[in-house]
Amino acid sequence: MWTLGRSLHLRSSLVPLPSWTLSLTCIGRSVHKTSAQGTNSALNFSDGRVFSLKRLWEVMRGLLIFRMCSFPSLVKNSEKLMAVSRRLMGRRVFEWGMRGTVYGQFVAGETLPEIQACMERLKKLGIRPMLAVPIEEDLGEGKTGEHWYKQNEAVMLNCVDLSSLGGDRPMMQLKITALMSADLCKVLSVCLSDPSRRKELSPHRILSIMEGEDSTFSFLSEQQNHHLQNSVRRLSRVGKHAKQKQVRLLVDAEYTYMNPALSLVTMAMMAQCNRQEPWIWNTYQCYLKDSIRNLSQDLDTAVGLGLCFGVKLVRGAYMDKERKLAKLKGYPDPIQPDWEATNRSYNGSLDKLLDLIGQEGQRYNLIIASHNEESVLHAVRRMMELGIDKHSGAVCFGQLLGMCDHVSLTLGQAGYLVYKSIPYGSVDSVLPYLIRRAQENQSVLQGIRKERDLLHKEWRRRLFGRN
Numbered sequence: 001m002w003t004l005g006r007s008l009h010l011r012s013s014l015v016p017l018p019s020w021t022l023s024l025t026c027i028g029r030s031v032h033k034t035s036a037q038g039t040n041s042a043l044n045f046s047d048g049r050v051f052s053l054k055r056l057w058e059v060m061r062g063l064l065i066f067r068m069c070s071f072p073s074l075v076k077n078s079e080k081l082m083a084v085s086r087r088l089m090g091r092r093v094f095e096w097g098m099r100g101t102v103y104g105q106f107v108a109g110e111t112l113p114e115i116q117a118c119m120e121r122l123k124k125l126g127i128r129p130m131l132a133v134p135i136e137e138d139l140g141e142g143k144t145g146e147h148w149y150k151q152n153e154a155v156m157l158n159c160v161d162l163s164s165l166g167g168d169r170p171m172m173q174l175k176i177t178a179l180m181s182a183d184l185c186k187v188l189s190v191c192l193s194d195p196s197r198r199k200e201l202s203p204h205r206i207l208s209i210m211e212g213e214d215s216t217f218s219f220l221s222e223q224q225n226h227h228l229q230n231s232v233r234r235l236s237r238v239g240k241h242a243k244q245k246q247v248r249l250l251v252d253a254e255y256t257y258m259n260p261a262l263s264l265v266t267m268a269m270m271a272q273c274n275r276q277e278p279w280i281w282n283t284y285q286c287y288l289k290d291s292i293r294n295l296s297q298d299l300d301t302a303v304g305l306g307l308c309f310g311v312k313l314v315r316g317a318y319m320d321k322e323r324k325l326a327k328l329k330g331y332p333d334p335i336q337p338d339w340e341a342t343n344r345s346y347n348g349s350l351d352k353l354l355d356l357i358g359q360e361g362q363r364y365n366l367i368i369a370s371h372n373e374e375s376v377l378h379a380v381r382r383m384m385e386l387g388i389d390k391h392s393g394a395v396c397f398g399q400l401l402g403m404c405d406h407v408s409l410t411l412g413q414a415g416y417l418v419y420k421s422i423p424y425g426s427v428d429s430v431l432p433y434l435i436r437r438a439q440e441n442q443s444v445l446q447g448i449r450k451e452r453d454l455l456h457k458e459w460r461r462r463l464f465g466r467n
């Protein structure tokens with residue numbers, strides 16, 4: 001889970017189209033074609049009837065979780081509260097409680113049957129699974145030796161295999177810092193800001209290391225060179241396995257102090273796998289002031305190398321920490337000055353990519369990874385205008401498991417390709433990750449009122465037969 005999205009009021013400039021409604025009989029059927037194919041489809045995210053697809057206990061669990069999330073102090077102190085509850089209840093009762101609440105809402109499960117059951121259930125609702133292994137590392141958390149990263153490689157390869165069972169056009173997410181230390185990513189990112197070193201640190205050079213060349217960089221220590229070689233070869237093996245299994249691998253963007261290194265190794269993975277089709281995708285965080293520039297540069301590099309290019313477009317999950325760090329260290333805030341500026345940046349990148357896809361849908365792919373209704377509707381409208389077939393897979397949508405289901409269900413039932421990002425793993429391994437994400441995004445968590453209201457309406461309808 002990254003952030004929990006905020007429901008927005010629809011922009012008045014959007015053309016009102018006939019209301020689109022849903023019944024249970026629609027499940028599994030592709031409902032509409034794009035206007036380019038002759039039919040218009042309007043998406044109505046305020047129609048709570050999509051929640052008739054949920055079981056009663058899921059509706060009630062959603063209500064409980066979103067109510068809890070609306071208390072900032074609860075989110076802020078969640079780590080402490082969970083530690084205390086665990087001590088008082090004992091591990092088994094605590095896990096049982098978690099499975100019925102937070103873990104159950106946001107996580108697919110732990111065992112293969114649990115994960116597969118979650119994937120199957122989503123599929124029946126017209127939603128595709130996008131597995132995300134919740135392993136990441138931040139600065140100073142560097143594990144000693146290669147063992148931890150090696151173990152994670154096995155987990156990622158397994159995630160590719162699991163994802164390949166997820167049906168048509170499977171996708172998964174990859175956090176580079178699970179396979180390469182965050183400290184080294186920071187060192188490389190600093191080097192990339194130095195023009196003389198940037199020349200040396202080219203995607204080609206990284207690619208040659210991936211392919212077995214024994215080259216080293218003078219500005220890295222022996223140990224760093226060794227870890228770099230091992231890391232990029234791990235990444236290469238995961239990328240090649242994903243390509244072989246026909247799973248699209250979406251590399252996550254993390255903090256600004258490591259993102260340049262993540263983009264470098266991602267471009268090298270693209271150079272290895274993306275000649276014919278975009279198997280490896282990169283993520284662009286539109287809350288960053290230089291996100292459009294980074295996207296344009298990477299697009300140019302990909303074109304120069306003759307590569308296909310896949311993009312996960314997000315607003316960004318680490319705003320508070322980025323701002324705090326900039327203040328603390330005294331460098332300019334990398335984040336857009338306000339939410340409106342982030343929206344302009346998001347729409348600018350979205351339009352640029354949709355235009356490219358309108359011209360060459362095979363070469364460029366895009367996932368609009370957002371809970372923002374306005375962004376989704378804007379994309380749907382532009383897809384219609386540009387004649388982009390919603391079934392082609394060139395453009396798809398993504399939300400987090402347990403978040404903004406009214407958006408995902410409505411998109412899925414209308415025949416758009418929509419994915420839910422689903423973390424999986426044991427309660428112990430996933431909870432710290434969920435807590436970190438929730439705390440990073442407290443402001444967003446408090447804004448999910450619309451989904452809560454729709455769930456409440458559905459709950460009353462089930463219990464009392466009225467809205």
Ligand SMILES: Cc1cc2nc3c(=O)[nH]c(=O)nc-3n(C[C@H](O)[C@H](O)[C@H](O)COP(=O)(O)OP(=O)(O)OC[C@H]3O[C@@H](n4cnc5c(N)ncnc54)[C@H](O)[C@@H]3O)c2cc1C
Nearest residue numbers: 002005006252253314315316317338339369370371372398
């Ligand atoms: C499938 C998927 C994959 C994801 N992968 C990544 C990833 O790799 N890396 C990553 O960082 N995030 C990732 N995210 C998380 C994503 O960034 C958040 O879900 C997103 O930021 C919330 O934005 P939104 O568009 O859903 O909602 P909205 O509610 O429209 O936007 C909220 C966001 O706007 C921005 N914002 C809010 N206030 C301000 C302000 N005052 N000034 C500037 N900006 C502001 C912040 O980014 C905030 O998170 C992913 C999300 C999904 C669904």
